[in-house]
Amino acid sequence: MTKIAVLGAGSWGTALANTMAINDVDVQIWSHRADQVEEINQQHTNEKYLPGAQLSPKLQAAADMTTAVKGADLVLVVVPTKAIRTVGEQLAAVLTSLNQQVILAHATKGLEQGTHLRISEMLREVVPAERYSALTVVSGPSHAEDVIKGDLTAVSIGATDKAAAGVLQAALANQHFRPYTNQDLLGSELGGALKNIIALGSGMLIGLGYGVNAQAALLTRGLVEMREVGQKMGAQPETFLGLAGIGDLIVTGMSPNSRNFRAGRALGQGQQLEQVQAEMGMVIEGVNTVKAVYEYSQANHLDLPITTALYRVLYEGADIEKQITSLMTRPLKAED
Ligand SMILES: NC(=O)C1=CN([C@@H]2O[C@H](COP(=O)(O)OP(=O)(O)OC[C@H]3O[C@@H](n4cnc5c(N)ncnc54)[C@H](OP(=O)(O)O)[C@@H]3O)[C@@H](O)[C@H]2O)C=CC1
Numbered sequence: 652m653t654k655i656a657v658l659g660a661g662s663w664g665t666a667l668a669n670t671m672a673i674n675d676v677d678v679q680i681w682s683h684r685a686d687q688v689e690e691i692n693q694q695h696t697n698e699k700y701l702p703g704a705q706l707s708p709k710l711q712a713a714a715d716m717t718t719a720v721k722g723a724d725l726v727l728v729v730v731p732t733k734a735i736r737t738v739g740e741q742l743a744a745v746l747t748s749l750n751q752q753v754i755l756a757h758a759t760k761g762l763e764q765g766t767h768l769r770i771s772e773m774l775r776e777v778v779p780a781e782r783y784s785a786l787t788v789v790s791g792p793s794h795a796e797d798v799i800k801g802d803l804t805a806v807s808i809g810a811t812d813k814a815a816a817g818v819l820q821a822a823l824a825n826q827h828f829r830p831y832t833n834q835d836l837l838g839s840e841l842g843g844a845l846k847n848i849i850a851l852g853s854g855m856l857i858g859l860g861y862g863v864n865a866q867a868a869l870l871t872r873g874l875v876e877m878r879e880v881g882q883k884m885g886a887q888p889e890t891f892l893g894l895a896g897i898g899d900l901i902v903t904g905m906s907p908n909s910r911n912f913r914a915g916r917a918l919g920q921g922q923q924l925e926q927v928q929a930e931m932g933m934v935i936e937g938v939n940t941v942k943a944v945y946e947y948s949q950a951n952h953l954d955l956p957i958t959t960a961l962y963r964v965l966y967e968g969a970d971i972e973k974q975i976t977s978l979m980t981r982p983l984k985a986e987d
């Protein structure tokens with residue numbers, strides 16, 4: 652029987668681990684908080700991250716990473732981008748001490764500040780190559796709040812190694828949750844990270860009182876920017892037309908369950924970024940991703956008007972309405 656360890660007990664790690672527990676997979680979730688481990692094991696809840704949700708009693712949590720990882724065939728890392736290196740280093744030490752090799756998977760959607768590295772690139776830097784047989788990512792349109800309720804969800808698992816993607820696919824699949832696989836790890840990671848930028852912008856439009864025409868325009872032109880960055884970084888353009896691209900863009904750019912959409916909406920309504928981040932209590936990945944992608948575009952001579960406008964709003968205090976006007980009055984051009 653496949654054993655899976657999930658590292659990170661926030662909303663997404665818990666929802667994915669719970670899906671596997673429902674499927675009778677031998678899964679253990681690791682949290683660095685002892686009180687949360689006790690809550691999951693005793694109450695079968697995770698009130699901070701999934702309020703009101705009842706978890707499967709089969710889902711076991713561990714405060715010690717070694718306990719969760721020992722004997723696992725696959726380790727799924729689900730912490731925010733800024734914690735990936737720390738958790739990856741801890742995992743490397745655990746795997747080395749256990750002399751164990753695993754399939755290494757993640758479900759994190761971001762790019763590293765400064766280096767602009769993808770999550771799998773960071774993991775490759777900190778986990779020795781002999782400790783994992785393959786790398787894979789869970790991407791696509793999937794809010795934890797909907798998954799935990801059993802709402803219908805389809806995701807895409809990207810990996811160059813089909814068998815590795817298949818292990819995760821089999822562990823997650825049920826009548827409510829349908830994972831597809833693809834062989835574009837890079838594009839799947841980028842789709843998940845880049846759509847958060849556009850979701851922030853979509854939320855801002857709604858916060859300002861604009862309608863669905865505006866949202867559709869932003870999401871569609873945003874997809875062009877996502878594809879452009881993706882192609883520059885080496886992704887397959889078709890990936891952006893799949894679940895990891897347009898699929899995730901639709902859900903994150905339109906759902907009030909999205910942290911990025913909600914943050915953008917609050918900013919559009921006039922709140923300050925610091926206040927929005929403090930009140931969210933969960934990671935808003937798009938805020939850092941805007942900076943990483945803006946810097947990447949400057950270094951690589953990419954013209955990304957939407958990303959640039961959002962960077963100016965978030966990091967230079969620019970007025971949102973003025974940025975919208977300047978986007979709408981750029982020199983007219985053909986759609987490309
Ligand atoms: N939520 C969702 O619906 C989805 C999220 N994602 C992606 O998944 C990733 C995780 O997001 P999400 O679950 O929402 O995040 P949350 O903010 O809900 O939770 C983050 C979790 O990571 C833990 N954590 C943070 N730093 C560390 C660390 N150094 N060591 C151990 N644990 C740590 C937090 O612990 P603590 O409580 O101590 O802060 C918390 O349990 C993000 O990249 C997000 O974009 C992808 C798809 C859906």
Ligand SMILES: O=C(CO)COP(=O)(O)O
Binds near residue numbers: 793899908910934936
């Ligand atoms: O990636 C996600 C949905 O697919 C989650 O997006 P948020 O972080 O904006 O909630």
